[in-house]
Amino acid sequence: MSDDTVIKVMNIKKQFRNKVAVNDVSFDIKKGEIFGLLGPNGAGKTTILRMMTTLLRQDAGKVSLNGFDTLTQSRLARQQFSITGQTAAIDQDLTARENLMIFGKLNGLNRTAALSRATELLTDFDLTNSADQTLATFSGGMRRRLDLAISLIGKPTILFLDEPTTGLDPRTRMQMWHAIQKLVAGGSTVLLTTQYLEEADHLADRIALIDHGKMVAMGTPSELKKQVGGMQLRIEVADSQQFDQAQTIAQATLRLPVNVNDRILTVLLDPTSMSQVPHVLQQLQSSKIPISNFAIETPPLDDVFLKMTAGKN
């Protein structure tokens, strides 16, 4: 194991009766990395997470956390990490600060240390102004931030986040992302499961794409996008009245499917169609269709996801 490998998953397998839920999955995660497990419903993400966190025994293979084996050294392995979503014990009648104090004491801190850790976490998670309100007044996003704060009381080096932003509005999701990034800047290593492509793209240094219990791809978001091949043309039409006409021009010139979404045309280009792009622009100009934005870019992660998991689940 190289020095900076914190999590090592080697050929793990899990079968429930005749259903193979996880089939020979392996990956390493380095210190300070955010690693995303991404996949459609039922792909096997939660089962992998449960094996990694000692909640479930794998049928074959090994997992080590900071060098401790999750089966043969499970007590030590458990001391290496924290996991969010496990705080059903949060007391709704107490304030955020009081809850943090309780968990601090459960983690072996004395009153003074628990109070100072609580204050530190309330600041980090932007909860200072609501620190002394009972949780009954908290929004879903505030609860989720408190949940994350509680899981960090013991300063874990490894953090497992199971779908950390499911159900949150975009603004609160961004606040959570910011909190997670801050955490990693402080030296923690994060494994997160998510169904949100945008979340994996934005947060994860590397992504393992899981489908039907198998790992179908692994890499940085840009490496995965390159596997789809080609570039994407994106044209934003200034005047919505001319949108249909612009779509017809793009389609006729490139002879490729044109996707439309809110005044934006996108086309996945193949190598031969690249040289036709200037013609599309010329045609738009001669038809007096102004464009407000134009780009040739790598395709979004959605395309990778669809290409690699399509029709399999």
Ligand SMILES: Nc1ncnc2c1ncn2[C@@H]1O[C@H](COP(=O)(O)OP(=O)(O)OP(=O)(O)O)[C@@H](O)[C@H]1O
């Ligand atoms: N305890 C169990 N008994 C039987 N089958 C199970 C059990 N746990 C999971 N499975 C099955 O294993 C497969 C993988 O499930 P898992 O929950 O790991 O998927 P997931 O990727 O986490 O899905 P989701 O995104 O919906 O949470 C599914 O087909 C599921 O039905």
